Amino acid sequence: MDDEERARRREAKARRRGLLLVFTGNGKGKSTAAFGLAVRAAGNRLPVKVVQFIKGSWKSGEREALAAHLPEIEIEVGGRGFTVERLRDERIPMSEHELAARAAFDMAREAVTCGRYRVVILDEILGAIKAGLVDEEEVLALARSRPQDQHLVLTGRGASEAVIDAADLVTEMREVKHHHRAGIPAQRGIEF
Template sequence: MIEHGAAERRKRHGLTIVYTGDGKGKTTAAIGLVVRAVGNQMRVFFLQFIKGSWQSGERTVLRGLSGVDLEVTGRGFTIEELRDSRIPMDDHAAAAAHGWRVAQTIVSQGAYDLVVLDEILAAVTAGLVSVDELLEMVRSKPAELHLVLTGRNAPAALIELADLVSEVQPIKHPFDKGIKAQRGIEF
């Protein structure tokens, strides 16, 4: 793990950043921020909610970056049209509860400079994580911690509380033409 001076952390104003919207690129934007943070010798924890255990290109890279710890807690998509019906919603709920406990511990300990909760908003939308608990986490996070939250349907209260909110909107997507997700582009 990269050592980062306590004095440097104390003078930092930790931001809450939200990447939301129906378009592709929310996780990609968060990973770009991770790369920038690592390039500045920051310590990063990247926690993925919802997304299953399948291997993706970004996970391979994140696992190889010095200064980045990655944990995947999801069981796969929860929205009805994409959900694997062989995985009971109770399993999704248990995975999200575990992820939420990890997130609470990581955020409260203050050992990282940047924490990404990828697809946390999908977990909130699916009713697997409480919006009130998420808002409390944002309010009570260490002052120097940068916290990134991704996923569709960011609640208005979170948008109000965040320092930076980017909405990713779809204009055109290959899926609309029946083209399936492409390795190296979407996973």
């Protein structure tokens, strides 16, 4: 390798930095994309932390598989279940959702600031922002304060313009057709 090639590689390496990635939209696949990214990162020996907002502690295929096969991906469940009116469990008061979201955000802050993780995924945090459970400016401040080489992934519906502007990559999942509309329920292994 000549000096010019070495210089080019050094320059390319110097431009690398942690990215802020957003998976949003009304279509399926936001969390799935984030978990796929987590698997790829773990395969490259990058430590990964996932903090789940909104979603409750019910059994999920992705959590079961990762716990059994990729223990280097740490997952914390901070939600109490869905907050959207049509899906919400009325037995859980909104005050419990608020406390759970605050605890999840504290876990997220620790994951971002501790310096241990190269990839941090805040799953469904955009839904928590939209539901008024988490302050968007706190999330953006956390994103700005993360270590330079850390990738931060935000998922959920309804990313605001401020979140989109702050991001390095935004992917919008758009529903074109959904089996629920044909009366077919959620499928084990596909949606949970």
